[in-house]
Amino acid sequence: MEELKWFVMYTASRSEKKVADRLKERGWEVYLPIVEELRQWSDRKKKVQRPLFNGYVFVKTRRNQLWECLQVPGAVKFVHFSGHHATIREEELEIIERIVTTGVAVETDGSVIEPGEKVKVMGGPLQDMTGEVIEKGNKDYFLIRIPGILQNMLITIERKFLQVIEKAQSV
DSSP states (O other): OOOOEEEEEEEEEEEHHHHHHHHHHHHHEEEOOOOEEEEESSSOOOEEEESSSTEEEEEEEEEHHHHHTTSSEEEEEEOETTTOEEEOOOOHHHHHHHHHHHOOOOOEEEOOOOOOOEEOOOTTTTTTEEEEEEEETTTEEEEEEEEGTEEEEEEEOOOOEEEEEEEOOOO
């Protein structure tokens, strides 16, 4: 029997929460990372919850059951890379969940980023996590790669909390 894996499902625009709920109702194990942010309207400010990765829902299933998952309204397709279904390791989901539950400000970025300095967080809720430092505009970000879905998580952390563990490669 084929083992259960976390597959990456692409949903219709703004349908992530509904698709996740419908899949759960049908008995599937689903993970949808949600972040809270403050939105400004012309007359008020409001905290809103939004999916961390637009259009993505993670479903734990077997390859031969993917078609059943796609029968849920709002499900579009399973993500493919190089002709194979995209899967994400349990460890990668745990990293995403740890970051989301800390409440730190996080952005996602799907662009290809050249490797920079490898660092370790020395304090705070993300202590002992390792990643890379990148510069984007005039800010420094701590980058955690999620290779299973070709996404990166960018977190603003002051450099004083980062210790270099590997220098950037010279080009």
